Amino acid sequence: MAGKTLYDKIFDAHLVRANDDGSALLYIDLQLLHEVTSPQAFEGLRLAGRKPWRIDANLATPDHNVPTTNRDGGVSKIVDPISRIQVQTLDDNCDDFGILEFKMNDHRQGIVHVVGPEQGATLPGSTVVCGDSHTATHGAFGALAHGIGTSEVEHVLATQCLITRKMKNMLIKIEGELGLGVTAKDLVLHIIGVLGTAGGTGYAIEFGGSTMKSISMEGRMTICNMAIEAGARVGMVAVDQLTLDYVKGRPFAPKGDMWTLAESDWADLHSDADAQFDTVVDINATDILPQVTWGTSPEMVVAIDAQVPNPDNETDQVKIDGINRALEYMGLSADQTITSIKLDRIFIGSCTNSRIEDMRDAAKVAKGRTVASSIKEAIVVPGSGLVKAQAEAEGLDKIFEAAGFQWREPGCSMCLAMNPDKLAPGEHCASTSNRNFEGRQGNGGRTHLVSPAMAAAAAIAGNFVDVREMVEQ
Amino acid sequence: MNVFKQHKGIVAPIDRANVDTDMIIPKQFLKSIKRSGFGVFLFDEIRYLDEGVADQDCSNRPLNEDFVLNQSRYQGSSVLLARVNFGCGSSREHAPWALEDFGFRTVIAPSFADIFYNNCFKNGLLPVVLSEQIVDQLFSECAATEGYQLNVDLERQVVITPSGEEHSFEVEAFRKHCLLKGLDDIDLTLQNTADIQAYEAKRKLAAPWLFGAISPENSVD
Numbered sequence: 001m002a003g004k005t006l007y008d009k010i011f012d013a014h015l016v017r018a019n020d021d022g023s024a025l026l027y028i029d030l031q032l033l034h035e036v037t038s039p040q041a042f043e044g045l046r047l048a049g050r051k052p053w054r055i056d057a058n059l060a061t062p063d064h065n066v067p068t069t070n071r072d073g074g075v076s077k078i079v080d081p082i083s084r085i086q087v088q089t090l091d092d093n094c095d096d097f098g099i100l101e102f103k104m105n106d107h108r109q110g111i112v113h114v115v116g117p118e119q120g121a122t123l124p125g126s127t128v129v130c131g132d133s134h135t136a137t138h139g140a141f142g143a144l145a146h147g148i149g150t151s152e153v154e155h156v157l158a159t160q161c162l163i164t165r166k167m168k169n170m171l172i173k174i175e176g177e178l179g180l181g182v183t184a185k186d187l188v189l190h191i192i193g194v195l196g197t198a199g200g201t202g203y204a205i206e207f208g209g210s211t212m213k214s215i216s217m218e219g220r221m222t223i224c225n226m227a228i229e230a231g232a233r234v235g236m237v238a239v240d241q242l243t244l245d246y247v248k249g250r251p252f253a254p255k256g257d258m259w260t261l262a263e264s265d266w267a268d269l270h271s272d273a274d275a276q277f278d279t280v281v282d283i284n285a286t287d288i289l290p291q292v293t294w295g296t297s298p299e300m301v302v303a304i305d306a307q308v309p310n311p312d313n314e315t316d317q318v319k320i321d322g323i324n325r326a327l328e329y330m331g332l333s334a335d336q337t338i339t340s341i342k343l344d345r346i347f348i349g350s351c352t353n354s355r356i357e358d359m360r361d362a363a364k365v366a367k368g369r370t371v372a373s374s375i376k377e378a379i380v381v382p383g384s385g386l387v388k389a390q391a392e393a394e395g396l397d398k399i400f401e402a403a404g405f406q407w408r409e410p411g412c413s414m415c416l417a418m419n420p421d422k423l424a425p426g427e428h429c430a431s432t433s434n435r436n437f438e439g440r441q442g443n444g445g446r447t448h449l450v451s452p453a454m455a456a457a458a459a460i461a462g463n464f465v466d467v468r469e470m471v472e473q
Numbered sequence: 474m475n476v477f478k479q480h481k482g483i484v485a486p487i488d489r490a491n492v493d494t495d496m497i498i499p500k501q502f503l504k505s506i507k508r509s510g511f512g513v514f515l516f517d518e519i520r521y522l523d524e525g526v527a528d529q530d531c532s533n534r535p536l537n538e539d540f541v542l543n544q545s546r547y548q549g550s551s552v553l554l555a556r557v558n559f560g561c562g563s564s565r566e567h568a569p570w571a572l573e574d575f576g577f578r579t580v581i582a583p584s585f586a587d588i589f590y591n592n593c594f595k596n597g598l599l600p601v602v603l604s605e606q607i608v609d610q611l612f613s614e615c616a617a618t619e620g621y622q623l624n625v626d627l628e629r630q631v632v633i634t635p636s637g638e639e640h641s642f643e644v645e646a647f648r649k650h651c652l653l654k655g656l657d658d659i660d661l662t663l664q665n666t667a668d669i670q671a672y673e674a675k676r677k678l679a680a681p682w683l684f685g686a687i688s689p690e691n692s693v694d
Contacts, residue, residue: 016665016668016669016672017665017668019647021645021646021647022645023645023647025662025665025668025669027669027672027673027676029680029683030683030687036503036504036565037564037565037566039506040506040507040508040566043506043508048659050659053669056684056685056686056687056688057683057687058687059687064503065504080504082504082505082527082528083504085504085506086504086505086506089506100687100688100689100692108692108694119692120686121686121687123682123683125680126680126683131564131566132563132564133562133563133564133588147564147588148564148588148591149564149565149566149569149588149591149592149595150508150566151566151592151595151596151658152591152595154659155658155659155662158659158662158663159659159662159663159669160669160673161662161669163647163658163661163662165645197491197558197561198491198557198558198561198584198586201558201584201586201587202587228562228588231558231561231586231587233587233588251691251692251693252686252687252691252692253682253686254682254686258681258682259682261681261682262680262682265679265680297491297493318490318556318557321489321490322489322490322491325489416495416500416563417500418500418501418503418504435493435495435562435563437493437495437496437562438495438496438518439495439496439499439518440495440500443499443518443524
């Protein structure tokens with residue numbers, strides 16, 4: 001019998017029931033909750049007179065709607081009344097059902113996908129779901145994690161299970177060393193460019209190969225986070241010493257004898273040498289340059305030294321239409337150099353890039369430099385209160401502020417602009433987030449996805465520049 | 474959940490690939506804590522000329538006359554014809570809620586994003602996958618015929634064109650069963666309560682660290 005993939009192992013270990021038609025009941029170890037996709041689920045529970053199956057399998061925190069500026073007044077002072085009600089509703093629901101929540105002004109509050117791992121709630125070999133497509137982030141820990149809809153949030157609350165079916169297995173095998181100034185974000189943007197926005201549909205992706213072994217846990221989270229931008233609900237990485245070192249000692253992680261037990265259980269969390277993948281994609285990391293998206297889909301990505309594509313070079317009509325529509329929306333011309341794109345705003349943050357390493361990467365570039373006068377606003381939004389505190393302990397906030405960046409409170413912020421942080425129509429933004437869809441960061445806004453270091457470099461220059469010119473100085 | 478057996482209705486074509494859920498229902502409308510009322514904001518950014526605000530009255534907003542749903546020939550449409558990778562991006566179930574609330578009962582496309590596809594079934598909205606070639610043909614027929622209607626028969630798993638041509642489609646047996654009967658997933662799963670409890674008891678022995686860890690006592694303030 002052929003060996004198993006990492007995905008197969010975790011899926012099989014959580015199988016409550018397999019049905020003849022291929023559907024399966026899968027046990028869920030952890031559900032993360034936030035204010036946007038949970039209110040209707042809690043309401044559903046109440047209407048049916050049901051209670052959560054297991055209180056201790058849930059962790060909540062508000063992130064999408066919370067303001068990133070002064071929060072002294074608490075929830076009652078959130079200016080947008082509809083946002084306020086949503087955040088308040090999460091607080092009320094968690095209080096009513098006894099679910100642990102890090103509320104808005106708790107210093108452990110933050111983006112769910114930063115908070116889960118940071119608290120040790122995300123553990124190797126576990127199943128993790130959340131009403132958010134970027135839940136694949138937690139796959140960085142050798143967990144099976146994916147986004148679900150609100151009906152499924154309610155289903156997991158009520159039954160601790162998910163009705164699902166097995167996905168196909170894809171291995172993305174990455175070999176070679178990443179160059180100086182080239183980060184996990186550049187790597188994953190490059191991979192999305194190769195796969196296309198639907199290339200991973202129906203698959204659980206494992207990111208493997210020698211390159212992954214030297215990428216930090218923060219970097220692995222960035223990579224798994226964006227699996228969905230290639231269409232895959234699941235992205236994951238095998239467990240190794242880096243994983244264990246990150247998890248050990250965190251508040252909800254096993255301790256003492258329990259740690260020893262867990263550690264030995266986790267030793268098998270990798271694909272077997274003879275495991276069969278449905279698809280294998282080889283990626284050479286050595287040649288990857290810093291990446292910038294020019295269009296309105298994450299697959300519309302090129303290297304910093306490239307030009308905006310020309311539809312005349314394409315033969316596929318769907319591609320030609322897509323390029324033309326994106327050029328018009330983005331206000332760009334075919335063959336224009338990427339470095340000629342001028343920016344209005346800079347956003348460093350989101351569940352993709354708001355962890356301490358991201359803050360350090362950006363601060364390294366910002367240090368001793370000044371944000372260009374043509375930039376209207378450059379904001380740095382740490383992923384959690386704990387990331388913020390750590391960054392402040394290292395003096396990063398002072399570096400950012402001295403350079404002209406604003407240092408904000410944690411939350412999703414301008415990644416999807418549900419709070420007041422947003423783009424005005426026509427504005428170009430260098431953003432470390434995950435989606436450049438039309439209107440994503442504000443009606444008519446134009447998003448370019450980049451790494452934290454590239455966003456900081458763009459802030460200094462006012463246009464895109466190759467960050468390697470700055471880090472080599 | 475809504476029952477879906479068979480539905481015949483006017484077809485509205487959305488002729489672009491990779492329509493994402495941000496486009497189907499933009500973020501400002503996700504602040505609602507309700508499941509209904511999203512239909513008037515469906516495709517908000519390409520449907521209206523002004524910027525939409527949550528909870529607003531849309532009756533006097535300026536319309537983008539070029540957008541299909543604003544054209545008189547597509548009024549009353551309930552079958553959405555779309556291109557590849559429809560519903561990609563965010564997991565927001567507000568997307569199928571908005572489509573359903575607007576009046577769509579089914580979406581036909583060559584492919585769907587996984588999470589969106591799954592969310593549709595939870596809301597009595599049937600996603601139908603047909604080949605690119607057939608979808609191309611339906612786009613052409615729809616453009617050529619005002620009031621073009623398609624008949625989607627879930628029981629027989631066929632899409633029937635006005636000329637009587639039938640295109641068969643695949644759907645998982647369990648999902649089909651749930652839609653035909655309008656069954657509630659949670660009720661069905663709770664019929665397996667004994668299985669879940671038995672699994673849980675085993676799991677507790679194999680991975681005890683996953684139980685009781687997330688608690689105020691363990692959280693470090």
